[in-house]
Amino acid sequence: MDLSIKSAQNIKYMVDQITTKLRMVNTGAISPEHFSTSSYEDLKDIYDLVMRKQSFSPNEMQAIAEELGNLRK
Template sequence: MDLNVKSTENIQYMVDAITKKLRMVNTGAISPEHFSSSSYEELKDIYELVARKNTFSPNEMQAIAEELGNLRK
């Protein structure tokens, strides 16, 4: 999978990976349909941050959730 290509499938993959890694309970609030290709780069940055870390503080999780909320359509 080439995440450098803006596609609906890549958005779906990144959102799924982020929600699984952060063990988000309310995944309906952050679904792939809520993100447009115009916010793709920002979403990819968040995905890369989440992918490279193993643990997150509550403050980090809140900041990530807030940022995802800001990127929603």
């Protein structure tokens, strides 16, 4: 998958991967439909960070969730 291309399919993939890796319970609050291609680069940065790390502190998870919330359209 080429994540350098801004597409709804790539947004869905990244959101799914982020919520799976962080084991987010309330995935309805962070749905791929909530993100637009205008915030694609920021979402990609969060995706890269989440995929790079093996574990997250509760504070890191809260910060990531807040950032995702800020990117919602």
